[in-house]
Amino acid sequence: MKKVESMSIRRKAKWYSTWSVALILATSVGGVVVTNAGATTSTIVKGGTLTYGTDREPTCLDPHNYGDMPQTYIARQYLDSLVSELSDGSVAPWLAKSWTISSDGLHYTFQIKKGVKFTDGTPLNAAAVAANFAQIENPKTQSATDAGYLAPYYVSTTVKGPYVVEVNLKKPYSALLDVLAQAFFGIESPKAMSRGLTANCQSPVGTGPFIVQGWVHGQSVTLERNANYNSAPANAKHQGPAYLSKIVWKFLEDSSVRFAALQGGEVPIIFNPPAQDQTALNADTSLSLLQFTHSGIPNGIALNTSKAPFNDVKVRQAFFYASNAKSALKSAYEGTLPPASGPLSSSTPDYSSLFENTHNFNTVKANSLLNAAGWTGHNASGYRTKDGKALTARLVYSSNTGDTPPADLTLLQDIQASEKTVGVDVILVPQSESTYFNSFTNETNHELLWGAYWNSPTPAVLNIVYSTSALKPNLGNNSAFTSDPALDTILLQAAASTVPATQKKLYGQAQAIVQQQAWDLSVYPETTRLGIANTLSGVWIEPSEGEPVLSDAWLSK
Amino acid sequence: MVTSLTEALVVGPGIETHVRRRRRLSFRLGVWLSALLVVFVTVAAVDPSLLASGAPDTINLGHSFIAPSWSHLLGTDPSGRDVYTRVIYGARQSLVIGLLATLIAMVIAIILGVTAGLGGRWVDALINRFLEVLFAFPGLLLAFLFVAIFGTGVVTEVVAVAVGSAPGYARMIRGQVLAVKGSGYVEAAYALGHAPRRVISRQIVPNAMRPLVVLATMGVGQSIVWASSLSFLGLGVAPPSPEWGAMLDAGRDYTLQAWWLEIFPGLAIVLCTLAVTSLGRYFQQKLDGGIGA
Numbered sequence: 101m102k103k104v105e106s107m108s109i110r111r112k113a114k115w116y117s118t119w120s121v122a123l124i125l126a127t128s129v130g131g132v133v134v135t136n137a138g139a140t141t142s143t144i145v146k147g148g149t150l151t152y153g154t155d156r157e158p159t160c161l162d163p164h165n166y167g168d169m170p171q172t173y174i175a176r177q178y179l180d181s182l183v184s185e186l187s188d189g190s191v192a193p194w195l196a197k198s199w200t201i202s203s204d205g206l207h208y209t210f211q212i213k214k215g216v217k218f219t220d221g222t223p224l225n226a227a228a229v230a231a232n233f234a235q236i237e238n239p240k241t242q243s244a245t246d247a248g249y250l251a252p253y254y255v256s257t258t259v260k261g262p263y264v265v266e267v268n269l270k271k272p273y274s275a276l277l278d279v280l281a282q283a284f285f286g287i288e289s290p291k292a293m294s295r296g297l298t299a300n301c302q303s304p305v306g307t308g309p310f311i312v313q314g315w316v317h318g319q320s321v322t323l324e325r326n327a328n329y330n331s332a333p334a335n336a337k338h339q340g341p342a343y344l345s346k347i348v349w350k351f352l353e354d355s356s357v358r359f360a361a362l363q364g365g366e367v368p369i370i371f372n373p374p375a376q377d378q379t380a381l382n383a384d385t386s387l388s389l390l391q392f393t394h395s396g397i398p399n400g401i402a403l404n405t406s407k408a409p410f411n412d413v414k415v416r417q418a419f420f421y422a423s424n425a426k427s428a429l430k431s432a433y434e435g436t437l438p439p440a441s442g443p444l445s446s447s448t449p450d451y452s453s454l455f456e457n458t459h460n461f462n463t464v465k466a467n468s469l470l471n472a473a474g475w476t477g478h479n480a481s482g483y484r485t486k487d488g489k490a491l492t493a494r495l496v497y498s499s500n501t502g503d504t505p506p507a508d509l510t511l512l513q514d515i516q517a518s519e520k521t522v523g524v525d526v527i528l529v530p531q532s533e534s535t536y537f538n539s540f541t542n543e544t545n546h547e548l549l550w551g552a553y554w555n556s557p558t559p560a561v562l563n564i565v566y567s568t569s570a571l572k573p574n575l576g577n578n579s580a581f582t583s584d585p586a587l588d589t590i591l592l593q594a595a596a597s598t599v600p601a602t603q604k605k606l607y608g609q610a611q612a613i614v615q616q617q618a619w620d621l622s623v624y625p626e627t628t629r630l631g632i633a634n635t636l637s638g639v640w641i642e643p644s645e646g647e648p649v650l651s652d653a654w655l656s657k
Numbered sequence: 658m659v660t661s662l663t664e665a666l667v668v669g670p671g672i673e674t675h676v677r678r679r680r681r682l683s684f685r686l687g688v689w690l691s692a693l694l695v696v697f698v699t700v701a702a703v704d705p706s707l708l709a710s711g712a713p714d715t716i717n718l719g720h721s722f723i724a725p726s727w728s729h730l731l732g733t734d735p736s737g738r739d740v741y742t743r744v745i746y747g748a749r750q751s752l753v754i755g756l757l758a759t760l761i762a763m764v765i766a767i768i769l770g771v772t773a774g775l776g777g778r779w780v781d782a783l784i785n786r787f788l789e790v791l792f793a794f795p796g797l798l799l800a801f802l803f804v805a806i807f808g809t810g811v812v813t814e815v816v817a818v819a820v821g822s823a824p825g826y827a828r829m830i831r832g833q834v835l836a837v838k839g840s841g842y843v844e845a846a847y848a849l850g851h852a853p854r855r856v857i858s859r860q861i862v863p864n865a866m867r868p869l870v871v872l873a874t875m876g877v878g879q880s881i882v883w884a885s886s887l888s889f890l891g892l893g894v895a896p897p898s899p900e901w902g903a904m905l906d907a908g909r910d911y912t913l914q915a916w917w918l919e920i921f922p923g924l925a926i927v928l929c930t931l932a933v934t935s936l937g938r939y940f941q942q943k944l945d946g947g948i949g950a
Contacts, residue, residue: 356910376911424718431718431735499809499891506910510735513897517716517736528895530809 148655149346150636152648153358153370156502157351160301161312161321162293163284164236167245169555169645172283173371173628174349176647177323178219179286179306182210182229183277184333185557185644189449191277194333195224195287195307205272205598212263216331218289219311224331226265231290233257233267241297248564248577249279253595272596274603275558281644282557307331309342309651321349329651337638337652347650353502362387362631368655369639371648373631375436375507386634392641394626395448396556397565398440400425401495401515401621402579406543409491414473416618419493420459421466422522425623428514432507437624443562443614445625450559450607455615466522475523484523492525493547496539499530503551511623512550543581552579553626557644559607563591566614580619587613688939691932698929701748711739713746713899722915732917734908740917743899744925750900751929754815755881759873761819762880766826767866773827774834774865775857784831788824796821797883804892814893818883826872833865840864871944874937878930885926901926 156170163171163179183191183199196210216224236246237254253273258266267276279285292305303312309332310323329341350367352358355374361367363384373381373389381387403410403419410416426439440446442455470476470484470491477485484491495512497504516526529546531539539546554561554576564570567588570577587610594606614620628646632639638653701708717737725732731740773784791799800821807813837843838861846856885902887893894900896907901922908918 354910356912374910376914380913427718431721431737434735501891506907507735509896509907513714514716514718514736516897517714528897530891530895532805532808535808 144343144638145654145656146343147345148657149348150344150369150650150653150655151348151350151367152650153350153352153361153367155351155353155355155358155371155505156500157318157353160297161315162288162297162300162304163286164232164241164243164246164288165297165301167243167248167284169626172645173647174321175283175286175304175306176308176642176645177310177347177349177650178304178308178312178326179283179288180308180331180333181283181286182280184335185278185281185642186335187643189278189557191281192334194281195229195331199277205274205596206269208267208269208276209260210265210267212265213331214263216307217328218292218305218307219326219328220289220292220305222289222291222305224287224307225262226259228290229265229287230257230259231293232285232287235288235293236285244576245284248570249284249560252563252567252569271592272598273560274595274598275560278557278644279560281642283645283647310347313346318351320351323347323349332651336649337640342651343638343654344650353500355501355505359631362633365633368633368636369648370631372627372629374505375433378434378436381631388632388634390630390632390639390641392628392643392646393438393445393447394553394555394628394646395445395451395558395643396561396626397443397552397554397620398445398622398625399551399553400440400623402549402552403619403621404543404547404549404581405619406581407547409473409475409486409493410547412473413617414469415475415491417459418466418469418473418522419519419524420618420621421462421469422519422524423515423621424461424518425515425621427461428511428518429624431514432511433624437627440622440625442622443611443620444559447625448556448559448561450604452608452611454608455611458615459618461518463522470522470524478523481525482520482523483525490525491523492527493519494527494529494545495548495550496529496531496536496546497550498533498536500533500536503533503536504530508550540576540579549579552576552620555626555645559603559610560591560595562607562610562614563595566610566619567591582617582619584613584617687935691935691939694928694932695936698748698752698932701745702752703749705746705749709739709742709745711742713743714738714897715742722911724915725917731921732915734915734918735911738897740904740921743904744901744921747899747901747904747922747925748929750811750894750898751881751884751902751926752877754811754818754884754900755877755933757815758818758822758880758884759876761816762823762826762876763869763873765819765823766830767869769823769827770830771834771862771865773831774838775861781831784827788828791824792828796825797886799824800883800887801892804887809892809895811894814884814887817887817892818880821883822876822879826876829872830865830869833868834861837861837864867944868941871937871941874940875934878933878937881926881930881933 158170158174159166159168160171161174163175180195182194182196184194186192195213197213199208199210201208212224212226212229218224222228235241236243236250253269253271255268255270258268260266286306289305293300302315309326309329311326313322313324315321323346325342325345327341332339352361355372358370359373359377362370381389403416405411429437429439441457442452444451475484475486475491479485479490497512512528516528519526539549554565564577566578566582568583571581571583590606590610594603594610597603597606628641628648630639630648635656636653637656640649640652642649715738720733720737721735723729723733729739731744733739769784773781800817803817803820804813843856843860846860884893888900888902889906891906894903896903904922905919911918
């Protein structure tokens with residue numbers, strides 16, 4: 101009884117002090133009182149353990165290796181990059197305090213911040229940055245994403261002084277700074293990298309606000325606060341160490357389980373709450389949604405152009421017209437996601453809105469295109485045939501619910517049913533995650549592939565996804581197996597240009613070719629949607645890759 | 658399931674007659690209902706168009722998430738497909754997978770069980786150790802392993818379920834063979850000078866196989882549940898197949914919003930399995946009666 105009494109007095113005292121501090125700060129300093137989207141207003145509280153519920157487990161915690169989205173989301177918490185992307189498409193200083201670009205666009209000289217140390221004690225300097233570029237370029241790192249961005253342009257990195265490093269290119273690459281802002285290019289400790297890929301995958305070391313403490317595979321990664329953090333980007337909400345003392349990055353593959361954990365108060369923040377629970381989320385005043393639409397290539401279906409039937413542009417265009425993808429998206433995601441129709445997501449710089457309605461549902465056009473392509477016969481099941489062969493397309497997807505949530509499966513079945521009306525037999529083929537990833541670079545066992553997106557801050561990503569040079573080196577590069585010399589030229593010219601009007605014109609031409617060729621059926625832009633309880637404040641999403649930033653976040657008691 | 662089967666077979670005659678009669682009377686209603694349900698499911702499996710007018714994969718995006726009503730008896734799913742039609746059409750896959758898996762499991766089990774029972778000490782010991790290794794893994798885990806190696810699909814699903822359930826049956830068949838081998842009539846047959854091959858084919862195998870009817874019937878129920886489990890975990894048939902486990906899987910994220918997507922395929926699995934199992938138990942009781950008489 102006594103205990104209870106003293107507790108209530110303590111609580112009251114805390115309430116009193118919290119509000120008085122808030123009031124004083126609000127009147128005197130102003131900016132310190134922070135309001136989260138839909139959350140309550142309170143003063144910053146230091147300490148506490150935050151559990152972050154996410155869908156997919158990374159294959160490796162070092163984002164230089166491979167380079168899938170789950171890696172970049174978590175890496176942002178323990179790695180700093182050279183520059184930080186701003187929402188207007190420009191970049192702010194981060195580990196690089198300033199930089200200069202040579203007039204021919206081939207040499208980028210970075211001045212590295214002094215007095216910064218990796219969390220294993222190694223000092224950050226020009227040599228450390230050069231070691232990172234060397235690791236990214238080394239084929240042993242098996243870098244899919246980083247190599248995709250760099251390989252066509254990169255020559256070398258030169259140490260020009262203790263804190264001066266120069267990146268040399270063979271061709272001008274105006275998107276380089278945006279590219280380097282991604283956590284995929286986070287700077288790691290050379291000492292830690294020298295342990296080899298396996299050890300570095302388990303516990304990479306950066307200069308970031310948190311330190312990887314442990315990774316229990318299949319369950320969670322534990323991150324601890326870096327008490328000496330002094331290298332926050334210029335656009336961070338505060339400088340100095342993070343407020344939270346610990347983050348448990350928990351893998352909750354099933355979206356409904358994640359949402360239940362958020363609603364039940366066990367997990368204050370979850371990645372991508374399921375569409376079917378949007379109404380419940382909106383109705384719950386203790387929860388809010390922070391949403392970011394990725395730029396880059398939207399999620400959709402890659403059409404395998406290396407063999408029949410999709411080696412014929414008429415059949416590809418017919419597949420687009422017959423898909424009814426917009427209605428399928430609306431049904432599957434209950435209107436929570438915007439449709440994507442063109443080659444780029446609408447938030448990408450130099451996005452052209454000209455292609456939003458060019459392939460709207462039209463069975464008349466689909467049928468006439470299929471007839472023109474010679475698929476004029478029909479078999480007993482009603483599917484089209486040509487030379488006795490049925491118009492069949494195997495659509496592969498990952499059977500992992502983290503990769504392909506139930507709403508995606510509904511969407512694919514809707515598209516399948518719609519294609520059936522014009523006589524195209526789409527067969528859904530679930531594959532284990534490893535087989536599915538293999539399908540990206542192996543064209544033999546599928547005609548269609550679901551999940552061919554590429555999140556990127558720049559339209560230069562078109563080069564990774566459609567150029568001849570990107571043909572089959574890595575997962576996600578050129579999933580349609582295309583080669584178009586005219587497009588290659590345009591994309592290289594666009595990458596070399598620093599004149600915004602020229603870039604816009606060239607990327608517009610590139611989008612026109614991609615859309616006319618119908619290589620990828622865009623369905624919806626990828627999103628980072630964070631379901632947040634109002635006990636958590638200060639979370640923001642950075643715009644290069646939609647990475648959640650937790651170094652400015654705090655938990656109110 | 659296997660444990661209960663083993664226990665059930667041990668229960669022989671000797672229960673008092675009046676108790677037995679009362680049990681039989683109450684059992685009858687259940688048996689009739691079960692038989693009726695099995696007939697219904699069989700009709701659905703043989704010709705689903707007799708029970709449902711539409712097609713199971715007809716999508717109507719304007720009719721998604723309609724609650725059960727007269728126009729859609731069991732409601733509709735996110736793509737506007739009629740859940741009743743899908744449950745009816747799903748019967749064929751669920752039942753065929755159940756039957757085929759049991760059949761394959763039985764064939765594997767008979768080969769292993771009979772060889773162990775008749776093959777002599779070393780062969781018996783070898784097969785027994787092999788079965789014990791398999792027993793160390795739960796049956797469903799064996800099925801998972803099989804799917805992991807050979808990939809997903811209907812054929813793999815059938816074989817996976819069969820491989821998972823075969824060890825249990827093999828052990829039982831071996832026991833039966835040993836019991837029959839040591840019985841008086843087999844000894845008598847040998848004493849009369851019948852050739853061993855004739856004794857095996859005329860006496861041992863047919864008599865050892867009698868309880869198989871029960872095992873097989875109850876095994877179908879078990880196989881349906883296992884196959885649904887595999888489909889539920891995304892390791893079975895691919896969409897848009899209306900297999901019941903796959904329907905459960907597809908609907909699980911919508912439980913709060915559209916309960917009918919979970920309840921009805923779930924009920925189909927439960928009722929079908931219950932019906933088949935209770936028929937199996939009825940046969941088993943008949944068989945025990947037969948042996949006791």
